[in-house]
Amino acid sequence: MASRPTLALIAVLGLPTVLLAQAPLPLDLPTIMRGAETVGREPAGIRWTPDSKWIHFSWLPPGSDWRDTSEPYRVRAAAGATPERLTRAQADSVAPLLADGLRTRDGARKVVSAGGDLWVVELPSGRLRRLTQTSGSLQLAGLSADERRFFYRDGNNLFAWRLADGFVEQLSDIRPGPAPDTTRRLAAQRSALERDQRELLEVIRDEARADSLRTLRQAERDALAPPRVYLAREERLRTAAISPTGTHVLLITITAATATKTTIVPNYVTTSGFTEDIPSRTKVGDGQGKSRVGLLTLATGTVQWLRPLPGDSSGVYAGVGSWGWNDAGTHVLVSAESEANDRRVVTLVAAATGEATPILTLTDSAWVGGPCGGCGGWLPGTRGMWWVSEADGWAHLYVADVAGGTVRQLTQGPWEVRQAGVSDDRTHFELHTSEGSNHERHYWTMGLDGRNKVRLTGPRGGHQVTPSPDGGFLADVFSTSNRPPELYLQPARPRAASSPLTTSPTPEWLAGQWIAPEIITIPASDGGLVPARIYRPEQLGVRANGAAVLFVHGAGYLQNVHEWWSSYSREYQFHHLLASKGYVVLDVDYRASAGYGRDWRTAVYRHMGGRDLEDFVDASRWLTATMGIPGDRIGIYGGSYGGFITLMALFTRAEYFGAGAALRSVTDWAHYNHGYTSRILNAPQDDTTAYRRSSPIYFAEGLEDPLLIAHGMIDTNVHFQDVVRLTQRLIELGKERWELAVYPAENHSFTRPDSWTDEYRRILELFDRWLPAAHGTRE
Numbered sequence: 001m002a003s004r005p006t007l008a009l010i011a012v013l014g015l016p017t018v019l020l021a022q023a024p025l026p027l028d029l030p031t032i033m034r035g036a037e038t039v040g041r042e043p044a045g046i047r048w049t050p051d052s053k054w055i056h057f058s059w060l061p062p063g064s065d066w067r068d069t070s071e072p073y074r075v076r077a078a079a080g081a082t083p084e085r086l087t088r089a090q091a092d093s094v095a096p097l098l099a100d101g102l103r104t105r106d107g108a109r110k111v112v113s114a115g116g117d118l119w120v121v122e123l124p125s126g127r128l129r130r131l132t133q134t135s136g137s138l139q140l141a142g143l144s145a146d147e148r149r150f151f152y153r154d155g156n157n158l159f160a161w162r163l164a165d166g167f168v169e170q171l172s173d174i175r176p177g178p179a180p181d182t183t184r185r186l187a188a189q190r191s192a193l194e195r196d197q198r199e200l201l202e203v204i205r206d207e208a209r210a211d212s213l214r215t216l217r218q219a220e221r222d223a224l225a226p227p228r229v230y231l232a233r234e235e236r237l238r239t240a241a242i243s244p245t246g247t248h249v250l251l252i253t254i255t256a257a258t259a260t261k262t263t264i265v266p267n268y269v270t271t272s273g274f275t276e277d278i279p280s281r282t283k284v285g286d287g288q289g290k291s292r293v294g295l296l297t298l299a300t301g302t303v304q305w306l307r308p309l310p311g312d313s314s315g316v317y318a319g320v321g322s323w324g325w326n327d328a329g330t331h332v333l334v335s336a337e338s339e340a341n342d343r344r345v346v347t348l349v350a351a352a353t354g355e356a357t358p359i360l361t362l363t364d365s366a367w368v369g370g371p372c373g374g375c376g377g378w379l380p381g382t383r384g385m386w387w388v389s390e391a392d393g394w395a396h397l398y399v400a401d402v403a404g405g406t407v408r409q410l411t412q413g414p415w416e417v418r419q420a421g422v423s424d425d426r427t428h429f430e431l432h433t434s435e436g437s438n439h440e441r442h443y444w445t446m447g448l449d450g451r452n453k454v455r456l457t458g459p460r461g462g463h464q465v466t467p468s469p470d471g472g473f474l475a476d477v478f479s480t481s482n483r484p485p486e487l488y489l490q491p492a493r494p495r496a497a498s499s500p501l502t503t504s505p506t507p508e509w510l511a512g513q514w515i516a517p518e519i520i521t522i523p524a525s526d527g528g529l530v531p532a533r534i535y536r537p538e539q540l541g542v543r544a545n546g547a548a549v550l551f552v553h554g555a556g557y558l559q560n561v562h563e564w565w566s567s568y569s570r571e572y573q574f575h576h577l578l579a580s581k582g583y584v585v586l587d588v589d590y591r592a593s594a595g596y597g598r599d600w601r602t603a604v605y606r607h608m609g610g611r612d613l614e615d616f617v618d619a620s621r622w623l624t625a626t627m628g629i630p631g632d633r634i635g636i637y638g639g640s641y642g643g644f645i646t647l648m649a650l651f652t653r654a655e656y657f658g659a660g661a662a663l664r665s666v667t668d669w670a671h672y673n674h675g676y677t678s679r680i681l682n683a684p685q686d687d688t689t690a691y692r693r694s695s696p697i698y699f700a701e702g703l704e705d706p707l708l709i710a711h712g713m714i715d716t717n718v719h720f721q722d723v724v725r726l727t728q729r730l731i732e733l734g735k736e737r738w739e740l741a742v743y744p745a746e747n748h749s750f751t752r753p754d755s756w757t758d759e760y761r762r763i764l765e766l767f768d769r770w771l772p773a774a775h776g777t778r779e
Helices: 007-013 018-022 088-098 188-200 202-224 569-580 611-627 641-652 674-681 688-694 696-702 721-733 753-770
Strands: 044-048 054-059 071-076 101-103 109-114 117-122 128-130 139-143 149-154 157-162 168-170 173-175 228-230 235-242 248-255 264-267 276-279 290-297 302-305 319-325 331-337 343-350 356-363 376-378 385-389 396-400 407-409 417-422 428-433 442-447 462-467 473-480 483-491 518-523 529-535 548-552 584-588 634-639 659-663 707-712 738-743
Touching (some): 044 473, 054 088, 101 139, 139 235, 188 202, 331 376, 356 385, 442 462, 529 569, 529 611, 548 569, 548 611, 569 584, 584 611, 611 641, 641 659, 641 696, 696 721, 707 753, 721 738
Parallel strands (some): 548 584
Antiparallel strands (some): 101 109, 117 128, 235 248, 248 290, 331 343
């Protein structure tokens, strides 16, 4: 493709830049696959200065090279302001102002950790006081109830810093285990020799007296220091949550699994010229690290090991975390998940006694999950606790009086609370939800009692809001289905007009004819309605070619049918290219996609490639019934989970599809990771049925249609071995009309435009060769 003049060159030549802006980018693969060079980088890492005058973020201006990484920027919080790039030194100097930290109840100051050191920030002026300058990494751990001290962690141990005079006190002395064995055990013969030495020689008696004196003096010094606490052998401290009283610490430890086997990913394209191995991960069902939960009493150094899962006597857990201490420091909340992932229990632990009382149990016949990721915590003062649960089938916000256990549901309806938290001033909830439309994301505020719920964002699309410290403005990263995310400034009033502060795509990209795909629903064979986005050839002024393509998004639990910008920006543009060639394109949110409640999320339990695949079979039937496109003119493609579904489609339901491209696909779930796979299919040694019926490699004999397999050779997520094994299987079965394209320098997510271009050229050639009706017979 011929190079185009840059803005700088046009300026030198004296030509009007508007000419460049009026010429849209060509709709071809090399251009589409430039990725961020054309569509731009999303403003990320939004942070306000304490005075609410500046917004800081990571970004790059339009047209930045695809190899460039995002840089620090700031923009004044004013309509029409222009982003300013910061040097790394400037960004480092302002980091303490932007860091999250421990804020006092009156909002007058906060303590933060930035660059591994501790700072006090006066609010709202932003005046800084540096407390430490070390080469270590100090982590904030809490603020005392009287706000005279803050706690921080250095390595394994906790310290208290007195704000009035800077006095530092070490609170804990937690050491790697095991504890040393101080018991002296001697055989009778050696004990007798020592006795004789003491009786015969005064020098030996003098040495013994000196040693006893040293031991006594060390004991006196130890009495003034925190008691020593030893972990078990190979055990590491993961979490140390100290109470606001500074008297107790909730410890969460982890011990790595033993006798596991880690996979190796060979890297062939190396600087050295030799093949080098990339260490990767274990496979599902292999041994997993285990955690313990303990309550440490700092005064005595005693640890009471807890069992936060009723009925589980092991005391070790696969998933455990802390929801924090209450304001008074009398109780801490512990969240623990069963090894089968079907139960999450929140336990109330009393600091004074260590008594652990289960107060909330979330269960699911499949696995406990949802969009908020197990979020929850304390309400201010004595108001109780909050959490997000799918108890009624949708992810909603609940609160409870911990003492009485009375549960109140604050939100309800066929929509989801996708993010939730208590505001910095602790007066209200801040929510991102899909209320009103499962295809939009808006920002709401709501009182802690569930009253005064107000939607602040207005335009249709997807909003990700960060409110200013003074509550006067919203920094909103907003996008629509045909316009990439930009940073907007909005007054913090319901649906007030907002002003763009960034422009990320190039002028040429913005000049393109980018459509907002219509969202439709496809009747499913089980009575459900499957959401999909449709791209029609007539929208681009061309006639249909009698063929269609179905796109399968990756990740499984991800939403791609929505009215904000897709994370699949290259595919979005590729679908325009397909439509411009006459294809109807459907982008389907199949069963297990995010955004549609608990039943949709868990519909693939113990059978991936079951109900999710049937949604694509139903989409194929719909295309045949409504547009007359037969199954053998319908292509299917996708990456990762999308590649897996593509293989299952061609291997098991060939009559509904005419060709497919499986990219970076899982071919055998027994070879994928534990955290993702075990939730859906259990462990392979425990549920062989689930793995056999969910893994494409067992159905390869069903391949009839043309198939493209594409995979990066240094994929550390879905290993290249997956498609190597499938390749051998297809060879042994004598299958034809399939090909394998390998990318030696690519991981799971491709980075190089030349790799993207080659891959999608092959996909386009596959579809163009086999699908359009103008090509006549497929034999």
